[in-house]
Amino acid sequence: MAANLDLAEAGTPPLAPPAPRDGAGALRLAERLDRFVTGAGMAGGWMIVLLVIVVCIDVVTRKFITFHSTFLQELEWHIHTVVFALSFGFAYVRGAHVRIDVIRDRLSRPSRARLELAGIILLLVPFAVLILWVGITFAHQALVQNEGSTSAQGIPHRWIIKSLIPIGMVLLLTAAVATALRAWCYLRGQADAPEAFEQEPVSLETPGAA
Amino acid sequence: MDYLVDHLAILMFVALAGMLFSGFPVAMVIGGISLLFGLIGAAFGVFAPTEFFNFLPRMWGGAAENLVLIAAPLFIFMGVLLEKSGVAADLLRCLQLLLRRVPGGLALGVALMGTIMAATTGIIGASIVMLCMLSLPVMLQQGYDKGLATGVIAASGTLGILIPPSIMLVIMGDLMQISTGKLFLGAMLPGLMLAGLYLVYIVTVCWFKPKLAPPMPADDMSISTGRLVMMLVKGFVPPTVLIGLVLGSIFFGWATPTEAAAVGALGATVLALAYGRLSWRLVNESVRSSTLTIGMVFLVILAATCFSYVFRSLGGDDVIHDFLNASGLGPWGLLSLLMFAVFLLGFFFDWLEIILIVLPIFAPVVTTLDFSAHVADKQEVLYWFAVLVAVNLQSSFLTPPFGFALFFIKGTAPPAVRMGHIYKGIVPFVGLQVVGILLVMAFPEIVLWLPRLLLDK
Amino acid sequence: ADPTVRWKMAGMFGSSFKPIGGHIVAMTKKAEQASGGSLKIRFYEPGALVPVPGIFDAVSQGSIEAGYAGIGFFTNKEPGIALYNAAPFTPDLAEFMAWIYYGGGQEVLDEVLKPHKIKAIFCGVLAPEAGGWFRKEVNALSDLKGLKMRIGGLGANVLEKVGVSTQALGGADVFPALERGVIDAAEYSNPGVDESLGFDQAAKYYYFPGWHNPTSPEWLMVNTDAYAKLTAGQKAALDMACGDTVARSIAEGEVVSMQALQRLRAKGVQVRRWKPEVVNELRRMWYAEAERLSGENANFKKIWTSMSNFRKAYAAQHELQRLE
Numbered sequence: 001m002a003a004n005l006d007l008a009e010a011g012t013p014p015l016a017p018p019a020p021r022d023g024a025g026a027l028r029l030a031e032r033l034d035r036f037v038t039g040a041g042m043a044g045g046w047m048i049v050l051l052v053i054v055v056c057i058d059v060v061t062r063k064f065i066t067f068h069s070t071f072l073q074e075l076e077w078h079i080h081t082v083v084f085a086l087s088f089g090f091a092y093v094r095g096a097h098v099r100i101d102v103i104r105d106r107l108s109r110p111s112r113a114r115l116e117l118a119g120i121i122l123l124l125v126p127f128a129v130l131i132l133w134v135g136i137t138f139a140h141q142a143l144v145q146n147e148g149s150t151s152a153q154g155i156p157h158r159w160i161i162k163s164l165i166p167i168g169m170v171l172l173l174t175a176a177v178a179t180a181l182r183a184w185c186y187l188r189g190q191a192d193a194p195e196a197f198e199q200e201p202v203s204l205e206t207p208g209a210a
Numbered sequence: 211m212d213y214l215v216d217h218l219a220i221l222m223f224v225a226l227a228g229m230l231f232s233g234f235p236v237a238m239v240i241g242g243i244s245l246l247f248g249l250i251g252a253a254f255g256v257f258a259p260t261e262f263f264n265f266l267p268r269m270w271g272g273a274a275e276n277l278v279l280i281a282a283p284l285f286i287f288m289g290v291l292l293e294k295s296g297v298a299a300d301l302l303r304c305l306q307l308l309l310r311r312v313p314g315g316l317a318l319g320v321a322l323m324g325t326i327m328a329a330t331t332g333i334i335g336a337s338i339v340m341l342c343m344l345s346l347p348v349m350l351q352q353g354y355d356k357g358l359a360t361g362v363i364a365a366s367g368t369l370g371i372l373i374p375p376s377i378m379l380v381i382m383g384d385l386m387q388i389s390t391g392k393l394f395l396g397a398m399l400p401g402l403m404l405a406g407l408y409l410v411y412i413v414t415v416c417w418f419k420p421k422l423a424p425p426m427p428a429d430d431m432s433i434s435t436g437r438l439v440m441m442l443v444k445g446f447v448p449p450t451v452l453i454g455l456v457l458g459s460i461f462f463g464w465a466t467p468t469e470a471a472a473v474g475a476l477g478a479t480v481l482a483l484a485y486g487r488l489s490w491r492l493v494n495e496s497v498r499s500s501t502l503t504i505g506m507v508f509l510v511i512l513a514a515t516c517f518s519y520v521f522r523s524l525g526g527d528d529v530i531h532d533f534l535n536a537s538g539l540g541p542w543g544l545l546s547l548l549m550f551a552v553f554l555l556g557f558f559f560d561w562l563e564i565i566l567i568v569l570p571i572f573a574p575v576v577t578t579l580d581f582s583a584h585v586a587d588k589q590e591v592l593y594w595f596a597v598l599v600a601v602n603l604q605s606s607f608l609t610p611p612f613g614f615a616l617f618f619i620k621g622t623a624p625p626a627v628r629m630g631h632i633y634k635g636i637v638p639f640v641g642l643q644v645v646g647i648l649l650v651m652a653f654p655e656i657v658l659w660l661p662r663l664l665l666d667k
Numbered sequence: 668a669d670p671t672v673r674w675k676m677a678g679m680f681g682s683s684f685k686p687i688g689g690h691i692v693a694m695t696k697k698a699e700q701a702s703g704g705s706l707k708i709r710f711y712e713p714g715a716l717v718p719v720p721g722i723f724d725a726v727s728q729g730s731i732e733a734g735y736a737g738i739g740f741f742t743n744k745e746p747g748i749a750l751y752n753a754a755p756f757t758p759d760l761a762e763f764m765a766w767i768y769y770g771g772g773q774e775v776l777d778e779v780l781k782p783h784k785i786k787a788i789f790c791g792v793l794a795p796e797a798g799g800w801f802r803k804e805v806n807a808l809s810d811l812k813g814l815k816m817r818i819g820g821l822g823a824n825v826l827e828k829v830g831v832s833t834q835a836l837g838g839a840d841v842f843p844a845l846e847r848g849v850i851d852a853a854e855y856s857n858p859g860v861d862e863s864l865g866f867d868q869a870a871k872y873y874y875f876p877g878w879h880n881p882t883s884p885e886w887l888m889v890n891t892d893a894y895a896k897l898t899a900g901q902k903a904a905l906d907m908a909c910g911d912t913v914a915r916s917i918a919e920g921e922v923v924s925m926q927a928l929q930r931l932r933a934k935g936v937q938v939r940r941w942k943p944e945v946v947n948e949l950r951r952m953w954y955a956e957a958e959r960l961s962g963e964n965a966n967f968k969k970i971w972t973s974m975s976n977f978r979k980a981y982a983a984q985h986e987l988q989r990l991e
């Protein structure tokens with residue numbers, strides 16, 4: 001029974017960090033960036049536990065005592081926003097973002113690396129930079145208007161939580177830089193293919209069952 | 211050249227379809243195409259660059275300041291915990307044992323679990339991910355056909371949008387100004403009917419093609435009655451408690467469906483503790499897996515809000531509207547066309563987008579159509595139509611290229627399962643959805659009987 | 668002929684939202700016709716361009732030219748504007764329109780919204796709101812204490828003081844929450860809207876009047892740069908279209924509420940009026956709350972002072988004209 005399969009990266013054994021050959025400086029930088037986005041992602045992830053607790057407190061207190069649950073309800077979506085915004089970069093370096101791999105599967109590994117570099121430069125970076133830019137404007141507007149909650153019982157200072165979207169984009173860009181560095185080193189024969197887009201397909205079929 | 215500019219929205223779809231097959235992450239392709247076509251539109255003077263600022267409020271309202279979507283991380287976390295603690299595997303093992311003499315027993319178990327979960331929530335992503343984690347590895351290990359395995363997960367995992375409680379029905383009722391309570395009752399039987407269709411299909415196809423669903427190995431089959439009873443108790447009690455907790459907290463009015471997700475997550479933690487399986491490592495691993503899935507799901511949601519904005523701004527709505535106006539059909543022809551249009555839109559958009567585009571255009575059209583021979587009460591026509599759209603929109607989760615159920619499965623499944631398997635597996639289930647839509651069209655009583663019975667007119 | 672102007676207008680209410688939705692769409696058509704076809708305002712359903720809470724920022728930035736909304740929804744951007752749309756114990760419509768058109772109300776609003784680069788034009792009225800659906804009878808203020816109630820806006824501030832636990836549930840969550848008893852009471856909208864959402868299936872007692880929001884003027888919000896680019900003729904077309912919409916939406920709102928209430932009564936809904944002492948106590952608390960808010964925000968104070976001064980001057984006239 002394959003009971004300990006991971007959710008988003010089911011069946012893929014974690015690859016060891018690429019052993020530095022040449023280009024060790026670039027790889028070390030990639031490693032550091034990876035650790036940064038992973039740390040941010042996990043820090044956000046642990047907020048899920050907090051979210052469970054807050055919602056349960058809201059449910060229980062509302063049932064038994066009179067309580068200002070508008071504050072708790074706003075806290076809930078605040079936590080939720082922190083969780084997902086901090087996870088974008090983490091999900092990218094771990095290869096968790098969903099792909100339509102029908103054609104890609106048939107390409108050679110170097111071709112996939114080149115394709116990934118092209119995607120990073122032409123799609124990911126422009127989009128993330130755009131959202132970073134309009135996201136900063138969005139949060140800044142909340143700051144200058146001193147935007148608070150629509151409810152007097154809610155959480156003030158909306159600019160703080162609104163900053164999470166640009167922060168998420170910074171993490172995604174960081175993950176993209178780490179992946180691009182690794183892909184570049186891989187193409188020059190200096191490292192293994194990065195986990196972000198190169199996972200060994202592992203067969204789950206037990207021998208004789210398929 | 212003008213022709214090209216007028217049809218930029220269509221070109222946008224073509225470009226998207228092509229680029230998705232590059233194998234670059236779906237979210238970034240959607241986002242990149244949105245930016246590209248915004249810029250192209252700006253170059254031709256049909257898109258103002260300041261409109262890019264509208265991306266953020268859309269993302270914000272769609273994903274962040276949204277009390278409904280907080281259920282997604284909670285249900286995902288609950289699912290991961292159940293999976294990693296082995297509680298879910300126990301239930302599946304039980305269903306497998308109980309259904310072991312029936313062809314395709316494991317797939318039947320999945321369909322039943324999907325139906326039960328549909329009654330606890332309407333959050334599709336979470337249901338799919340949970341079912342996928344609980345059952346896909348087991349089915350693959352037992353040598354199930356990858357298409358059948360993913361197809362049954364996708365179809366039964368999306369039942370939650372139809373079987374109440376359903377966020378979609380609430381929003382539809384709000385938009386069409388009809389009673390949500392009545393709409394809930396109306397959607398109940400069609401939802402159960404679809405679940406029934408899945409079960410019948412699975413039994414039939416596995417009867418004729420046993421290779422699709424190999425039975426349990428013989429040594430697992432021979433089990434003493436005493437041990438079987440023990441297993442049933444151990445396998446069924448925890449999930450029953452959990453479902454009772456989730457459903458109960460909704461129906462006894464302790465929690466909204468969204469909040470019930472947290473109650474369920476807490477319950478799953480307590481169960482893991484009770485079974486002596488709770489550890490720091492288990493929670494950390496669950497947090498890690500949940501976070502990766504959440505990152506995937508929410509980046510797609512954010513990018514999709516950008517895509518639909520640019521599409522709309524480039525006049526995509528008008529293209530749909532003109533297409534309808536040009537038809538010139540009678541009531542049944544127009545209803546069929548509307549249903550077909552919703553189905554077609556479902557290939558690309560998610561339900562919320564479709565509801566926003568379609569209902570305001572279609573609902574007034576439907577009120578003017580004469581179905582008096584078929585549905586006597588004019589008000590009831592609206593409920594019938596709403597449920598028809600709801601069944602149709604369930605299919606939109608299943609149809610490529612933008613089938614969110616398919617993305618969720620791909621994001622959760624082991625790499626051995628390719629997108630091609632999932633596409634192939636979903637075909638018969640989409641066929642069953644069409645059968646379901648046709649049945650509801652032909653027999654409006656499937657929708658109207660229960661509300662008539664329970665609500666005095 | 669005037670140069671053609673194309674605006675995107677984000678709606679807070681859908682085109683099928685009765686009774687105001689049809690009037691909003693009609694308003695855009697009238698403005699186009701009256702401008703000789705040169706002012707083309709395209710109406711977008713709620714959320715189609717930006718979500719409703721984002722309309723204020725989008726118009727302010729000019730990423731959309733216009734929005735149609737109850738501006739009281741955006742009090743977290745500018746607290747005082749609640750008084751123009753959704754505040755407790757506001758004047759009745761005649762008095763409100765007197766203040767807006769001839770009593771300095773519009774001028775103060777223009778001044779407050781100027782830094783946000785928004786011009787707000789009075790452009791329609793929603794039928795008066797009901798006081799809310801309650802699962803139990805409310806005979807005294809003490810019956811409200813401890814209740815969990817969905818209520819938005821400044822009315823919530825007042826009820827919090829009474830000891831109500833107010834809930835800011837979103838539109839779609841209100842019905843299921845009330846039906847299942849997650850909350851004990853909910854105010855949502857006017858009888859027509861409340862009826863169509865089926866609240867009668869969730870609670871038995873329906874209280875009037877809607878003291879928390881007795882009049883609901885709706886506004887066309889326009890980016891000031893976009894507005895400045897209009898010719899005098901186009902501005903006049905906009906004024907005419909909005910003025911006509913105000914008149915017609917008031918009239919239809921009354922009829923829709925009247926018919927909805929007849930149907931609700933026939934279904935056995937207990938339609939009640941608040942006890943006078945309950946209303947008087949709530950009014951007293953609202954005035955105290957408004958004073959507090961005036962102390963907190965200069966723009967709120969400016970608007971509140973303008974409105975209060977006008978009401979004081981108007982009271983004598985109102986009293987003289989009143990028939991016994």
Ligand code: NA
Nearest residue numbers: 331370373375
């Ligand atoms: Na459901």
Ligand code: NA
Nearest residue numbers: 556557606612
């Ligand atoms: Na689809």
